[in-house]
Amino acid sequence: MSQKRILIGEIATAHGIKGYVKIRSFVDDETLFESSALFTDETSNKTISIKLKNALKGDWVAQVKGVDDRNTAELLRGTPLYLDRDNLPDIDDGGFYIEDLKGLRVIDGNGHDIGTVVNVENFGAGDLLDIKPASGPSFYAPFHDETIINIDMDEGVITLALPEVM
Numbered sequence: 001m002s003q004k005r006i007l008i009g010e011i012a013t014a015h016g017i018k019g020y021v022k023i024r025s026f027v028d029d030e031t032l033f034e035s036s037a038l039f040t041d042e043t044s045n046k047t048i049s050i051k052l053k054n055a056l057k058g059d060w061v062a063q064v065k066g067v068d069d070r071n072t073a074e075l076l077r078g079t080p081l082y083l084d085r086d087n088l089p090d091i092d093d094g095g096f097y098i099e100d101l102k103g104l105r106v107i108d109g110n111g112h113d114i115g116t117v118v119n120v121e122n123f124g125a126g127d128l129l130d131i132k133p134a135s136g137p138s139f140y141a142p143f144h145d146e147t148i149i150n151i152d153m154d155e156g157v158i159t160l161a162l163p164e165v166m
Contacts, residue, residue, distance in 0.1 A: 005042050005082040006099050008032050014073035015061050020053065021073050023060040023081070030060060032083055039082040048079075096153055098127065106131050106141075106158045109149055114160060129158070 009025045023033065030052060037047035049065040067073050088097065098120045106114040106129070115133035120143065122128065127143035141147055141160055149159040 004085040004099070005039055006085050006088060006097065007080055008038075008083050009081045011064075011076045011079040011081065012059060013077050014070050015056075017070045018063075019067040019069045019073045020061050020063055021067070021076055022056065023050070023052075023062050025060060029089065032088070033060070033062065033081065035083055035087060039084075040079050042082060048076075048081075050081075096151070100153065101129065101151075101158070104151075104153075104156050104158050106160055108160055108162050114162070117158065 008027045009023050012022045012024045014020070015022045025033070033050050033052055037049055040046045040048060051063045051065070053061045053063060055061075064073070064076065067076070085097075085099070091097065101117050101120055104117045106117060108114055113134070115131040115138075117129050118132045118138060119130040120127055121130055121140070128140040129143050130138055131141055132138040141162075147161055149161050151158050
């Protein structure tokens with residue numbers, strides 16, 4: 001694999017008896033699901049093709065090529081859907097994909113190293129930066145305007161406003 005893959009959604013469950021699936025989208029542009037092929041993990045070349053049918057309560061009902069019954073569709077439950085990073089639309093200046101934050105160096109407002117972003121998580125209450133310091137366990141920092149001072153993608157640095165510790 002020469003390029004990075006981005007997780008754009010997952011197959012949540014089967015839908016109906018004709019082999020349709022319900023897709024949970026992690027992107028705003030649903031047309032990305034109808035790319036020629038979506039990868040089913042970050043490293044292998046296994047792909048599936050999807051045709052969206054209709055929106056359903058925030059998810060999408062879709063037909064997977066070659067799947068025509070509920071039992072086969074059920075086997076796809078939990079399948080992640082990846083797209084090559086280069087196939088994503090270009091972003092306006094100053095914008096970025098969440099995936100682009102991984103690997104960035106994190107510093108405080110005084111320029112002191114804090115660590116490196118190893119992941120971006122969301123457990124339901126908002127995005128969190130998973131930061132790994134040079135030593136010790138990783139920790140989460142909220143990803144919102146009160147915490148993030150600056151993101152410099154060219155330099156590969158995120159500046160955080162950390163709360164003072166007593």
